[in-house]
Amino acid sequence: MRNWSWVFVVLLYSASIMRIGAVEVGRGQQTERISGSAGDVLEDDPVGRLKVFVYELPSKYNKKILQKDPRCLTHMFAAEIYMHRFLLSSPVRTLNAEEADWFYTPVYTTCDLTPNGLPLPFKSPRMMRSAIQLISSNWPYWNRTEGADHFFIVPHDFGACFHYQEEKAIERGILHLLQRATLVQTFGQRNHVCLKDGSITIPPYAPPQKMQAHLIPPSTPRSIFVYFRGLFYDVGNDPEGGYYARGARAAVWENFKDNPLFDISTEHPTTYYEDMQRAVFCLCPLGWAPWSPRLVEAVVFGCIPVIIADDIVLPFADAIPWEEIGMFIDEKDVPNLDTILTSIPPEVILRKQRLLANPSMKQAMLFPQPAQPGDAFHQILNGLARKLPHNKRVFLKSGNKILNWTAGPVGDLKPW
Numbered sequence: 001m002r003n004w005s006w007v008f009v010v011l012l013y014s015a016s017i018m019r020i021g022a023v024e025v026g027r028g029q030q031t032e033r034i035s036g037s038a039g040d041v042l043e044d045d046p047v048g049r050l051k052v053f054v055y056e057l058p059s060k061y062n063k064k065i066l067q068k069d070p071r072c073l074t075h076m077f078a079a080e081i082y083m084h085r086f087l088l089s090s091p092v093r094t095l096n097a098e099e100a101d102w103f104y105t106p107v108y109t110t111c112d113l114t115p116n117g118l119p120l121p122f123k124s125p126r127m128m129r130s131a132i133q134l135i136s137s138n139w140p141y142w143n144r145t146e147g148a149d150h151f152f153i154v155p156h157d158f159g160a161c162f163h164y165q166e167e168k169a170i171e172r173g174i175l176h177l178l179q180r181a182t183l184v185q186t187f188g189q190r191n192h193v194c195l196k197d198g199s200i201t202i203p204p205y206a207p208p209q210k211m212q213a214h215l216i217p218p219s220t221p222r223s224i225f226v227y228f229r230g231l232f233y234d235v236g237n238d239p240e241g242g243y244y245a246r247g248a249r250a251a252v253w254e255n256f257k258d259n260p261l262f263d264i265s266t267e268h269p270t271t272y273y274e275d276m277q278r279a280v281f282c283l284c285p286l287g288w289a290p291w292s293p294r295l296v297e298a299v300v301f302g303c304i305p306v307i308i309a310d311d312i313v314l315p316f317a318d319a320i321p322w323e324e325i326g327m328f329i330d331e332k333d334v335p336n337l338d339t340i341l342t343s344i345p346p347e348v349i350l351r352k353q354r355l356l357a358n359p360s361m362k363q364a365m366l367f368p369q370p371a372q373p374g375d376a377f378h379q380i381l382n383g384l385a386r387k388l389p390h391n392k393r394v395f396l397k398s399g400n401k402i403l404n405w406t407a408g409p410v411g412d413l414k415p416w
């Protein structure tokens, strides 16, 4: 089947090459704009631009939780753990809280996994509340701003709404005590109660060493046109269909399961990473959340991400030129995916592939150990540095209180 699809691709490409003449105008301009937006910001060095104070908490908020379940180091929300480790030895860390621009509270709220490895954040609100109570009574800095110069890593599906089901997450809203803080989260969707202004959207964690180990020579031809492995339906959680992925994944399957240009299946092969490096387009449809680790995998493996998730807010969107490297398809246009992708001029494909080959693009998607310049850790710091200096309104008049410590569901008020 793969050989056949390559024939199709070649035919399609040669057909579109004949059309290139018509779109030649303005190409030079475009290329310059791209190199501008993909360059400087990603390579910024945060050192010297901000100082971060790391609160020292009892290990029951972090290390002990991890000891109980080491799987937390490899699941897609592991950024909360690696960011803590990174900050402890980062040159931006200061031991003198008086000179800090930002305060960081290391709580591992997503490290509570079911036997199947799914993180369920039922205890997170109580744990987070307990941690904030602790820092606000032991240090003077929380009360000064009620958290407005504090940041928290909350990588769960719906961030600090702390529920795995969207309706419940929306009903809960962002944990009240975090309303003034800056949230660093994977979840990103415009006009959603679980994404507040000023949040920093980060990539999910995908294991860098494992991906590295599966690299194949970059000259390997990309003989797969469209690639996807994953669920189309989630019968267990969405028996009637239509709610999971808002039906977009089901539409991919129903329209293209027999299309030779589409290498799509629910079966996860051992050659998954290699296959992505042999593909031109990798589908990144929403699932329960708008994103999945596929986005990171596609960028790392140079496969053009085809983003199907209306209103998604992508990681580090102020630094990464997502419009230039990826394709955005409206959920309602999934039935036309074949026509849309086959009508992209080859020069546009080549330009996206060239941008994706830029190591700074890949680096920004990864949390390597040890950290490396330009990686996701550094992009988070750059994002925090760009918010400085803090507005004067951040600092409350002495004795002034805005947050309500008893707001929220009563269950959240129970001690942790």
Ligand SMILES: *[C@@H]1O[C@H](CO)[C@@H](O)[C@H](O)[C@H]1NC(C)=O
Residues within 6 Å of the ligand: 136, 137, 138, 139, 140, 143
């Ligand atoms: C901060 O305010 C709370 C009451 O809102 C109080 O209990 C606590 O002692 C204060 N923290 C400090 C360090 O004064």
Ligand SMILES: *[C@@H]1O[C@H](CO)[C@@H](O)[C@H](O)[C@H]1NC(C)=O
Residues within 6 Å of the ligand: 404, 405, 406, 407, 408
């Ligand atoms: C704080 O929230 C609780 C629970 O919603 C509410 O009963 C109380 O009136 C609120 N307090 C203030 C001062 O707004």
